[in-house]
Amino acid sequence: MSSGNLILNVPTFPEASQLSGQDTWRAFKDRVDLQVQVRGLKGYLDGSIPKPTSATYVYPAQTPSSVDSHFPSPGEWIQRERMVALIIYLNCTDPVGIGIEKDDSAHKTWQYLVKKYEARDEQWIHLADTALRAQKYNPKTTTMEEHEKKMKNLLKTLHNLGGLCNDYQFRLIVIASMPESWKDYILNVPGIFSTDVFTYLHHLYLDKVGRHAESTDDYIKDKVAALVAQHLASLGTGTTAASVKRECPICINPVCPTKVRHTIDRCWAKGGGAEGKAPKSWRDKHGTKAAASSTSPIDVYVGSSYSPKGSESEMMPF
Structure with a gap:
């Protein structure tokens, strides 16, 4: 594995394993450990690979050192150390809020996090x-x-x-x-x-x-069904009553004292189809009044035109 490929492969942890506080520290810590170990970069996390200086580093005439080398060149060390720092920094939900400085070394950042989250309280x-x-x-x-x-x-x-x-x-x-x-x-x-x-x-x-929930559901369903049936029955009764009320017959006999619940054909008043057939109770209550009612020529004409007992001789000429 070359160091050039490492810098392009920064892992992103699942949300539940990203560091957001005490609750996710354990999962975050385990993933960071595994990621740096599999890349051979553990020494940059625990500080066992110190940063070489240009003054003390001897540049051998050979190919770049291996990733897990304890003697990297200054350029290699910076690249690999920044890789570890990126793994930590980019997998924190709020690095600034947690207290991480992006320019700090990976080892310094890691020590800070361990001290912060593993101190037993x-x-x-x-x-x-x-x-x-x-x-x-x-x-x-x-x-x-x-x-x-x-x-x-x-x-x-x-x-x-x-x-x-x-x-x-x-x-x-x-x-x-x-x-x-x-x-x-x-x-x-x-x-x-x-x-x-x-x-x-x-x-x-x-x-x-x-089972209790099923029995409760059945009881509720039965109760609702009964209430719905009762409601529909009341609606049906109300509709029938309204229809009957709307269809109630009206008498057009001008001298009829009641006018409702019968037609002129069954009217007991003078000029009605059932004149003279009224029961005694009705005659006692309305008979005199109905007989004494004054009628205009037009009323008599209109009433007689609808009365089966009316004759042409009773019609008043105009």
């Missing part, structure tokens, strides 16, 4: 450990998949801060995070790894919460 470790152990699962608001992701992120945060929690301890913490109502189901969880616990809990979640 007991208070932060305690808070992260407490947050992990205090996390509880609520099947009413959270799926098991979301709970697993949350627990693993809390564990990752603890590890990034320098805290210790092995897989066996994490397994017990996950079991303890289950709700009290699941106590009888987690007394004997199979397996010895945290992955075994999550596999068992996923099955338990589908068995308990999944």
